[in-house]
Amino acid sequence: MPDSYLDVSELFVERQAQRSSLHARHLNEQLVRVLKTIGYDVGFQKGQGQYLFDRDGARYLDLLSGFGVFAIGRNHPALRYALKSVLDADFPNLVQLDISTLAGVLAERLLEHVPYLDKVFFANSGAETVEAAIKFARGATGRPGIVSCSHSFHGLSYGALSLMDDANFRSGFEPLLPGCTQIPFNDLAALEQALSSRQVAAFIVEPIQGKGVNLPTDEFLPGAHALCKKYGTIFVADEIQTGIGRTGKFLAVEHWNVEPDMVLLSKALSGGHVPVGALLTRKSIFDKIFSQMDRAVVHGSTFSKNDLAMAAGIATLDVIKQEKLVEQAARRGAELRLALTRMVPGYELLKEVRGKGLMIGIEFGPPKSLKLKASWNILETANKGLFCQLITVPLFKDHKILTQVSGHGSHTIKLLPPLVITEEDCSWIEKAFDDVIAASHKVPGAIWSLGKTLVDNAVRKSA
Numbered sequence: 001m002p003d004s005y006l007d008v009s010e011l012f013v014e015r016q017a018q019r020s021s022l023h024a025r026h027l028n029e030q031l032v033r034v035l036k037t038i039g040y041d042v043g044f045q046k047g048q049g050q051y052l053f054d055r056d057g058a059r060y061l062d063l064l065s066g067f068g069v070f071a072i073g074r075n076h077p078a079l080r081y082a083l084k085s086v087l088d089a090d091f092p093n094l095v096q097l098d099i100s101t102l103a104g105v106l107a108e109r110l111l112e113h114v115p116y117l118d119k120v121f122f123a124n125s126g127a128e129t130v131e132a133a134i135k136f137a138r139g140a141t142g143r144p145g146i147v148s149c150s151h152s153f154h155g156l157s158y159g160a161l162s163l164m165d166d167a168n169f170r171s172g173f174e175p176l177l178p179g180c181t182q183i184p185f186n187d188l189a190a191l192e193q194a195l196s197s198r199q200v201a202a203f204i205v206e207p208i209q210g211k212g213v214n215l216p217t218d219e220f221l222p223g224a225h226a227l228c229k230k231y232g233t234i235f236v237a238d239e240i241q242t243g244i245g246r247t248g249k250f251l252a253v254e255h256w257n258v259e260p261d262m263v264l265l266s267k268a269l270s271g272g273h274v275p276v277g278a279l280l281t282r283k284s285i286f287d288k289i290f291s292q293m294d295r296a297v298v299h300g301s302t303f304s305k306n307d308l309a310m311a312a313g314i315a316t317l318d319v320i321k322q323e324k325l326v327e328q329a330a331r332r333g334a335e336l337r338l339a340l341t342r343m344v345p346g347y348e349l350l351k352e353v354r355g356k357g358l359m360i361g362i363e364f365g366p367p368k369s370l371k372l373k374a375s376w377n378i379l380e381t382a383n384k385g386l387f388c389q390l391i392t393v394p395l396f397k398d399h400k401i402l403t404q405v406s407g408h409g410s411h412t413i414k415l416l417p418p419l420v421i422t423e424e425d426c427s428w429i430e431k432a433f434d435d436v437i438a439a440s441h442k443v444p445g446a447i448w449s450l451g452k453t454l455v456d457n458a459v460r461k462s463a
Helices: 008-026 029-038 076-091 101-113 126-142 158-163 188-195 218-233 252-256 283-291 307-322 327-339 370-382 386-399 421-441 446-463
Strands: 044-047 051-052 057-060 119-123 143-149 180-183 200-204 234-238 262-265 277-281 350-356 361-362 412-415
Touching: 008 029, 029 044, 051 200, 076 307, 101 119, 101 252, 101 277, 101 307, 119 126, 119 283, 119 370, 126 143, 126 158, 126 234, 126 262, 126 277, 126 283, 143 188, 158 252, 180 361, 180 446, 188 200, 200 218, 218 252, 234 370, 252 307, 307 327, 327 350, 327 421, 361 370, 361 386, 370 386, 386 446, 421 446
Parallel strands: 143 180, 143 200, 200 234, 234 262
Antiparallel strands: 044 051, 051 057, 119 277, 262 277, 350 361, 361 412
């Protein structure tokens, strides 16, 4: 390699000690403050599979997996090989007045998993895929309305944000897209009332809600699908987080035997390296958007079918197939949920463990004993959902496990580990949660001292 070429790995090593000051000065200073406040500024240096390594070489188990993008683990050798092979081949990438071979291959392989759909539109992210779904649904039906569920998460661009009712994300950005309404999750009567106007283009739903890991009733998704057929509404499954094997099926809707009119994918499809989104849909819908030659580019995105993104998707699907990661997610998820569920009777703060595959929610709630109840109420008064930080912070500091609360004001911790986690990893998780939850029942104690610090920070913030 010529000496004049920039070695980015050397640049990383040279500047990594300045990461906090660089971000505070040029990027998001508030995020830097958050990480320092809760002690997460450990300076991660390397990622391999399900593990992260900090500046001192300590190993962490990553149960966030980049919000689900690292389903096959970080820096999988097969993915790295695929990306290097593209870079070494000098392909004619993004010619635009041409068609992409790799995009055709990835579309073909995706549709093999969803054989009732016919066409694929590629985008650059989950949110951009949601935006495409809104446009396609309105364009195909001629209707303005879009219905989604309360407590959902679909992305933070304007159309996607319009499908959500979370004031924490919406505040300061309204008015949003007109024609978007929410119904309660699992409420078929409310859905029928919304659809009966026959002005709703699409019902967009997460099969399992990421924010809270809320599961549908056995009747909800099949019933919603039937209602959409009845009223001529397009049924859209937002599988951006739940898809590509996360729940122990390739798609989460398979648990309820539902065949949507559109499926939205992203996150895990990227392999964690090159952002990509995919909208899978029926030919009848697709053909109403790209209806004739002068509308061949009526919707698109400059980088959406770039060769690296397509190669990342192809390699990811191949790894998932070769390593049987869908089956592994089902097996490991069942084992982990059972181990965590067994703890529920022993801890009054622990309310429920739920999920499918390796998408697991661990919910906490108000205790009955007086000492714990008083401490819980102090936290809740200061900031709703603050208790979960008393679990996530010690998990990180004392047990080297990275996880997160499942949403603003939530009492649920969400686990989204890479699908490659081992039996030993599951034992690590079980022992760590048992230790931290046990400590949270000791008042006074170290965990509640942390709680006082968090309360003081919350009070100062609101003052």
